[in-house]
Amino acid sequence: MTSGYAASAATGSLASGVGWDADPRVPAWPGLAPLRGETRADVCVVGLGGSGLAALDELAARGGLDVVGLDAGRVAAGAAGRNGGILSCGGAMSLSDPSVPVESVLALHRETARELGRLADALGPDVVQPTGTVVLAGLPGPDRDEREALERERATADLARDRAVREALGLPVEDYDGPLGHGIRLPDNAVMNPVRRALGLAKRAAGDARLHEHTPVTAIRPGVVETEGGRVLADRVIVAVDGRLDLLLPRLSGLVRTVRLQMLATEPVEPLFSGAFSARDHFDYGQQDREGRLLVGGGRDRFAAESETAEAVPTETVQGWIEQVVERVAGRPVPVTHRWAASVGFTDDGRALCIEADEGVVACGGYSGSGNLVGPVAARAAVRLALDGTPPPDYLRSTR
Numbered sequence: 001m002t003s004g005y006a007a008s009a010a011t012g013s014l015a016s017g018v019g020w021d022a023d024p025r026v027p028a029w030p031g032l033a034p035l036r037g038e039t040r041a042d043v044c045v046v047g048l049g050g051s052g053l054a055a056l057d058e059l060a061a062r063g064g065l066d067v068v069g070l071d072a073g074r075v076a077a078g079a080a081g082r083n084g085g086i087l088s089c090g091g092a093m094s095l096s097d098p099s100v101p102v103e104s105v106l107a108l109h110r111e112t113a114r115e116l117g118r119l120a121d122a123l124g125p126d127v128v129q130p131t132g133t134v135v136l137a138g139l140p141g142p143d144r145d146e147r148e149a150l151e152r153e154r155a156t157a158d159l160a161r162d163r164a165v166r167e168a169l170g171l172p173v174e175d176y177d178g179p180l181g182h183g184i185r186l187p188d189n190a191v192m193n194p195v196r197r198a199l200g201l202a203k204r205a206a207g208d209a210r211l212h213e214h215t216p217v218t219a220i221r222p223g224v225v226e227t228e229g230g231r232v233l234a235d236r237v238i239v240a241v242d243g244r245l246d247l248l249l250p251r252l253s254g255l256v257r258t259v260r261l262q263m264l265a266t267e268p269v270e271p272l273f274s275g276a277f278s279a280r281d282h283f284d285y286g287q288q289d290r291e292g293r294l295l296v297g298g299g300r301d302r303f304a305a306e307s308e309t310a311e312a313v314p315t316e317t318v319q320g321w322i323e324q325v326v327e328r329v330a331g332r333p334v335p336v337t338h339r340w341a342a343s344v345g346f347t348d349d350g351r352a353l354c355i356e357a358d359e360g361v362v363a364c365g366g367y368s369g370s371g372n373l374v375g376p377v378a379a380r381a382a383v384r385l386a387l388d389g390t391p392p393p394d395y396l397r398s399t400r
């Protein structure tokens with residue numbers, strides 16, 4: 001089904017819009033003028049999500065560069081402003097995939113943890129909370145059918161393996177036994193409000209670079225970025241777009257594909273858990289914010305055909321699934337206030353991409369649903385590749 005979501009059967013309410021955008025910082029954001037006409041720059045960054053904003057930070061740290069940054073919509077109009085807000089050290093790369101060298105797992109873990117530290121230092125506890133996250137084999141409560149019971153059995157074994165690998169590698173991990181059930185707790189993970197992160201970083205970046213919102217890029221060639229209302233002539237171009245990267249740079253379509261993920265937000269409820277959870281191989285996930293709202297997503301595996309699309313509107317079936325996840329977490333149905341979807345980039349091996357797509361044009365993306373920290377790590381590597389010719393580390397070299 002590809003139609004937009006109409007009404008919630010469980011709540012009877014009509015809900016749309018991005019839950020995070022209820023934050024007062026969103027209407028207070030002054031906005032950035034669209035690019036009109038032609039301009040020159042040393043570097044043009046396409047995409048002002050978490051990754052593009054990290055690229056701008058890396059470029060500013062070098063000093064003396066004339067940098068232009070562009071986004072098709074508002075800052076973090078894509079997944080970077082619409083996600084679960086889970087800051088997961090290590091990202092989506094498998095810990096037990098034998099084809100991934102242990103050194104890569106550790107290096108990515110180290111770099112993402114460093115990125116988390118940077119973010120916490122830059123934006124403080126108002127944006128980033130070091131709560132840790134809980135990983136569950138299955139959703140809270142008894143299994144509802146045989147499929148769920150089998151999934152839980154397999155996921156329990158996977159979690160035990162994951163726990164053992166983490167311990168062997170010296171990565172922090174604990175048992176979790178709490179209101180959500182049993183699982184593991186990853187104490188070095190954190191949660192954030194993604195819109196606050198993006199607007200906070202953009203405010204800082206605007207002091208060092210010329211930033212333009214509502215400036216869709218229509219074509220990228222070596223030295224030239226064409227936009228709807230103008231163009232940027234730039235020696236180097238960094239494309240920091242996760243979802244729809246294959247549409248913007250079709251030559252990458254064999255390496256990365258666009259997938260739709262969905263979430264909803266509820267009215268505030270009493271405190272249920274702290275930080276964030278993920279369950280069923282991370283297919284379902286969510287956090288409870290300080291106001292008590294539940295911001296929950298999931299269901300991609302249950303409705304796989306609906307997810308393989310570049311459309312970014314919520315659908316009835318997936319939203320129905322997420323309502324069920326909320327019900328399991330809260331112990332009852334909770335009125336839904338917002339429903340939304342966004343595009344992300346997936347690779348077949350779960351490794352991100354950082355690649356020279358054309359002469360002087362470096363692209364990063366393909367974070368397989370876990371780009372809040374890996375994206376910025378990849379974007380910094382993209383800057384090094386574009387400006388110094390430094391090859392990216394192998395955890396950023398998806399080959400499948």
Ligand SMILES: Cc1cc2nc3c(=O)[nH]c(=O)nc-3n(C[C@H](O)[C@H](O)[C@H](O)COP(=O)(O)OP(=O)(O)OC[C@H]3O[C@@H](n4cnc5c(N)ncnc54)[C@H](O)[C@@H]3O)c2cc1C
Pocket residue numbers: 046047048049050051052070071072073074075076077078079080081082083084085086087088215216217218240241242243244248260261262263285297341342343344365367368369370371372373375
């Ligand atoms: C529902 C959902 C839940 C998620 N939950 C989590 C989570 O909890 N933890 C986690 O780590 N990851 C999560 N992710 C994944 C994560 O959000 C992304 O991997 C990450 O935000 C990617 O950031 P980015 O800056 O690389 O790309 P994007 O967020 O895709 O940003 C790219 C920017 O480029 C702009 N853009 C796109 N095309 C053009 C164009 N042609 N011209 C100009 N600008 C353009 C977009 O408007 C956008 O602002 C989730 C994603 C979704 C959708």
